[in-house]
Amino acid sequence: MNAEYDLIIIGAGPSGIFTAYETKLNAPNTRVLMIEKGYAIENRRCPKRLTGKCANCNPCNITTGFSGSGSFSDGKLTINDHGEVGGELAQYIGLDQYRKILRYTDDLYVKFGTDQHLYGTEDEEALEDIRRKAFQANLKLIDSRVRHMGTDKAPEIYLHFQKELERMGVEMWFNTVVSDLIIENDTQNNKVATGVILQDGQRVKGKKIVAGIGREGSDWLNLMCKKYGIATRVGQIDIGCRVETDAAITAHIDSLLYEAKLVYYTKTFEDKVRTFCWNPRGEVTEEKYEGKLAVVNGHSYKSESLKTANTNFALLVSKHFTEPFNTPIEYGRYIAELGNMLSGYKVLVQRYGDLKRGRRTTTDRLRKNNIQPTLKDAVAGDLSLVLPYRLLLDVMEMLEALNHIMPGLAGDGTLLYGVEVKFYSNQLVVDKNFQTNINNLYALGDGAGLTRGLMQASMNGVCMGRILTGAW
Ligand SMILES: Cc1cc2nc3c(=O)[nH]c(=O)nc-3n(C[C@H](O)[C@H](O)[C@H](O)COP(=O)(O)OP(=O)(O)OC[C@H]3O[C@@H](n4cnc5c(N)ncnc54)[C@H](O)[C@@H]3O)c2cc1C
Numbered sequence: 019m020n021a022e023y024d025l026i027i028i029g030a031g032p033s034g035i036f037t038a039y040e041t042k043l044n045a046p047n048t049r050v051l052m053i054e055k056g057y058a059i060e061n062r063r064c065p066k067r068l069t070g071k072c073a074n075c076n077p078c079n080i081t082t083g084f085s086g087s088g089s090f091s092d093g094k095l096t097i098n099d100h101g102e103v104g105g106e107l108a109q110y111i112g113l114d115q116y117r118k119i120l121r122y123t124d125d126l127y128v129k130f131g132t133d134q135h136l137y138g139t140e141d142e143e144a145l146e147d148i149r150r151k152a153f154q155a156n157l158k159l160i161d162s163r164v165r166h167m168g169t170d171k172a173p174e175i176y177l178h179f180q181k182e183l184e185r186m187g188v189e190m191w192f193n194t195v196v197s198d199l200i201i202e203n204d205t206q207n208n209k210v211a212t213g214v215i216l217q218d219g220q221r222v223k224g225k226k227i228v229a230g231i232g233r234e235g236s237d238w239l240n241l242m243c244k245k246y247g248i249a250t251r252v253g254q255i256d257i258g259c260r261v262e263t264d265a266a267i268t269a270h271i272d273s274l275l276y277e278a279k280l281v282y283y284t285k286t287f288e289d290k291v292r293t294f295c296w297n298p299r300g301e302v303t304e305e306k307y308e309g310k311l312a313v314v315n316g317h318s319y320k321s322e323s324l325k326t327a328n329t330n331f332a333l334l335v336s337k338h339f340t341e342p343f344n345t346p347i348e349y350g351r352y353i354a355e356l357g358n359m360l361s362g363y364k365v366l367v368q369r370y371g372d373l374k375r376g377r378r379t380t381t382d383r384l385r386k387n388n389i390q391p392t393l394k395d396a397v398a399g400d401l402s403l404v405l406p407y408r409l410l411l412d413v414m415e416m417l418e419a420l421n422h423i424m425p426g427l428a429g430d431g432t433l434l435y436g437v438e439v440k441f442y443s444n445q446l447v448v449d450k451n452f453q454t455n456i457n458n459l460y461a462l463g464d465g466a467g468l469t470r471g472l473m474q475a476s477m478n479g480v481c482m483g484r485i486l487t488g489a490w
Pocket of ligand 1 (some may be wrong): 020027028030031032033034053054055056080081082083084085086087088089090092093094095097104194195196197230231232233234235238246295305315316317323394463464469470472475476
């Protein structure tokens with residue numbers, strides 16, 4: 019048994035990093051241990067970047083290691099003053115605090131090396147024009163600005179964070195999986211978290227336990243919730259496709275905003291569909307869940323030499339399920355499995371023209387297409403055999419609406435990749451201090467279903483660190 023830590027943080031993603039940073043800043047003598055199943059930042063490598071072939075690393079280097087899913091992400095830091103993008107933090111801390119923490123966190127990212135340039139702050143007239151066209155097509159353009167780290171630069175920036183945490187005295191254990199929690203009863207018979215158990219059976223004691231385990235750890239956290247009666251509520255699931263088009267089609271938006279956050283309520287089902295993770299002149303990527311399930315994502319590089327001729331973004335349908343259904347993660351996985359079944363555990367790609375004509379895309383049709391896929395090993399196929407009718411129609415209706423502000427987007431050559439699914443659906447019930455119904459067990463970030471992006475996950479960590487040290 020190790021000596022007791024004041025704080026154990028499970029997961030070194032942005033939520034965990036900022037918890038550690040803010041804790042040490044406000045209470046330097048706090049004994050903080052951070053446990054991460056992936057590698058330290060300098061050792062994180064995705065073999066696919068060199069070979070073009072996924073090596074099925076377990077754990078996946080894209081989603082695990084210091085800075086979590088943030089390291090190889092596109093590194094778009096979305097700044098929205100109304101708390102409408104990337105999570106529900108504003109509901110927990112109120113808009114005034116939200117705005118203060120947003121400024122503070124953004125300044126920290128700049129201090130640690132993120133570009134000063136903020137997209138969405140220039141040329142108000144051009145922005146107004148996009149907003150008007152969006153309105154005419156029943157789309158809502160969410161007011162937000164973007165600071166872009168870039169997939170190539172984000173690891174450098176997070177390396178500065180890692181070094182700073184080391185300097186501050188945060189103990190970090192990499193390649194270490196937390197496989198269980200230690201939950202005991204206190205003198206009043208209340209359940210209280212007192213430590214964690216590692217994969218090799220080692221028990222580590224901590225006065226407070228923070229779970230910042232991201233989507234990568236959501237299955238494990240679900241198990242913990244069932245085992246220890248940690249309260250959850252059924253969350254939403256976001257599922258859909260990734261769209262890839264010629265960068266000329268989106269150029270006016272890319273240069274002005276970098277990313278357009280657009281929301282649409284579909285004609286037929288009135289479902290909410292939104293654009294997500296916009297990558298100007300970027301690449302579509304494959305992400306592996308549980309070392310096997312291939313789902314689609316995307317990123318873009320900062321350096322001019324690494325940019326492509328295409329822009330990609332996701333179209334995600336947000337589904338809230340009601341009683342008696344309570345397993346939205348399984349629902350999302352089931353649909354992704356269906357796609358994988360047809361493609362041999364690869365991402366599927368289909369031309370929009372083929373989808374409209376009710377036929378599959380073949381390798382030959384793809385070869386002749388005017389837009390070439392940046393995800394080279396995507397398998398040409400038929401998304402209508404994978405996505406339920408309602409979801410597919412939602413995506414198609416959104417694409418047609420977007421065509422009003424980006425003429426040509428709904429053209430035959432536009433590529434749709436599937437399935438893109440966000441496994442953050444089970445929300446933990448936490449109080450305003452992010453404490454669960456188990457004393458001294460806190461949950462935050464994407465894994466707790468509270469956030470859905472780098473900025474809010476990082477901000478959640480800032481709040482956590484301040485709360486734990488009484489600096490709130
Ligand atoms: C490819 C990709 C691109 C993205 N691009 C963007 C973008 O441009 N902009 C944006 O805002 N967001 C983006 N995101 C989302 C963003 O990365 C996440 O919202 C953010 O990283 C969430 O932070 P987190 O701390 O909650 O979780 P994570 O970053 O997922 O970190 C959780 C960490 O916990 C570790 N962990 C889990 N379980 C255990 C366990 N049992 N034991 C030990 N360690 C464990 C994991 O290994 C992981 O490192 C992207 C995500 C991906 C995958």
